[in-house]
Amino acid sequence: xxxxxxxxxxxxxxxxxxxxxxxxxxxxxxxxxxxxxxxxxxxxxxxxxxxxxxxxxxxxxxxxxxxxxxxxxxxxxxxxxxxxxxxxxxxxxxxxxxxxxxxxxxxxxxxxxxxxxxxxxxxxxxxxxxxxxxxxxxxxxxxxxxxxxxxxxxxxxxx
Amino acid sequence: xxxxxxxxxxxxxxxxxxxxxxxxxxxxxxxxxxxxxxxxxxxxxxxxxxxxxxxxxxxxxxxxxxxxxxxxxxxxxxxxxxxxxxxxxxxxxxxxxxxxxxxxxxxxxxxxxxxxxxxxxxxxxxxxxxxxxxxxxxxxxxxxxxxxxxxxxxxxxxxxxx
Numbered sequence: 001x002x003x004x005x006x007x008x009x010x011x012x013x014x015x016x017x018x019x020x021x022x023x024x025x026x027x028x029x030x031x032x033x034x035x036x037x038x039x040x041x042x043x044x045x046x047x048x049x050x051x052x053x054x055x056x057x058x059x060x061x062x063x064x065x066x067x068x069x070x071x072x073x074x075x076x077x078x079x080x081x082x083x084x085x086x087x088x089x090x091x092x093x094x095x096x097x098x099x100x101x102x103x104x105x106x107x108x109x110x111x112x113x114x115x116x117x118x119x120x121x122x123x124x125x126x127x128x129x130x131x132x133x134x135x136x137x138x139x140x141x142x143x144x145x146x147x148x149x150x151x152x153x154x155x156x157x158x159x
Numbered sequence: 160x161x162x163x164x165x166x167x168x169x170x171x172x173x174x175x176x177x178x179x180x181x182x183x184x185x186x187x188x189x190x191x192x193x194x195x196x197x198x199x200x201x202x203x204x205x206x207x208x209x210x211x212x213x214x215x216x217x218x219x220x221x222x223x224x225x226x227x228x229x230x231x232x233x234x235x236x237x238x239x240x241x242x243x244x245x246x247x248x249x250x251x252x253x254x255x256x257x258x259x260x261x262x263x264x265x266x267x268x269x270x271x272x273x274x275x276x277x278x279x280x281x282x283x284x285x286x287x288x289x290x291x292x293x294x295x296x297x298x299x300x301x302x303x304x305x306x307x308x309x310x311x312x313x314x315x316x317x318x319x320x321x
Contacts, residue, residue: 001307001308001309002306002307003221003226003228003305003306003307003308004226006221006222006226006308007222008222008223008224008226009222009223011223018216019216019218019223022215022216023213023215023216023217023218024213024214024215025213025214025215026177026214026215026216028184028199028202028203028214029199030182030184030185030195030199031181031182032183032184033179033181033183034181044181048179048180051179051216052179054216055179057222058219058222059218059219059222059223060216060217060218060219061176061217061218061219061311061312061313062175062176062177062217062313063176063177063179063183063215063216063217064173064174064175064176064177064214064217064313065170065173065202065205065211065212065213065214066211066212066213066214066217067170067210067211067212067314068209068210068211068212071162071209071210072162072167072170072210075314077259077271079266081265091307091309092309094309094310095309095310098315099315100310101310101311101312101313101314101315102310102311102312103308103309103310103311104305104306104307104308104309105305105306105307105309106230106303106304106305106306107303107304107306108301108303110265110266113230113303113305114309114310115314117314117315140262140265140266141262142259142260142262142266143259143260144257144258144259145257145258145259145260146241146244146257146258147255147256147257148241148244148245148247148248148256148257148258149245149248149249149256150212151212151213151255152213153213153215153216153217153218154218154220154225154254154275155251156223156224156225
């Protein structure tokens with residue numbers, strides 16, 4: 001999908017407060033959504049309803065864990081220089097790999113960028129080799145060497 | 160922290176996300192073969208150890224109007240790259256900052272910073288400002304905006320492919 005075609009989803013005040021407050025430190029009590037509602041002054045049902053809504057509209061990928069790289073498996077950022085007329089076909093081939101979780105076209109000679117995550121370094125290397133072989137295009141392997149700072153999620157300023 | 164088999168089962172069970180029900184940790188526990196209290200105890204420990212960077216809402220930037228997504232890459236001398244990375248990551252509009260290997264001659268850059276904004280021009284101006292503030296303007300750098308999104312979802316660590 002072209003980035004320009006992704007529509008901004010209108011958010012209400014509760015949506016915004018959920019996004020501001022709970023990209024990290026989700027309550028670890030038996031009823032976390034009720035606790036979130038209590039903190040925001042709404043019921044658990046309202047919190048669940050808004051989260052369902054955000055998920056349906058594509059704003060919310062999931063309520064879940066972001067795992068630190070290389071702690072539970074291996075991952076890499078891969079890049080390819082794909083002739084423009086083959087971009088759709090190669091992106092489809094890359095998307096079809098279950099180990100690929102992000103895949104974007106970017107403005108550069110290296111125009112296809114994707115993240116490969118698997119149980120081991122060897123398994124990641126196999127996926128890259130397979131994509132290179134099937135597409136006939138070299139794949140650059142750019143694994144993370146060091147992450148700086150703490151992942152706080154995303155701090156939007158609402159327009 | 161060494162992950163136990165129970166931690167791994169728990170992280171596997173979490174891959175699709177926490178269910179949107181009253182007692183999500185109990186459901187997670189059923190999937191992982193752990194009771195609810197053990198699930199929350201282990202999740203707290205995994206966060207404290209840095210294995211789980213964060214637990215919460217994972218939001219797609221584009222859908223909340225942040226459509227200008229710039230992967231900003233720089234070629235920083237090896238003896239300075241860690242100091243520059245630590246400084247850049249504190250800037251409010253830098254969401255992630257990573258060091259990666261160069262792959263010469265195809266790829267000369269070793270520092271990656273993600274900068275998100277609503278409008279392309281504003282993001283480019285902000286990147287120029289950041290580079291100037293940190294004395295990086297003269298280093299080789301490039302800004303790679305995303306133009307198309309083919310896939311975005313959470314990572315899956317289990318070997319699912321044949």
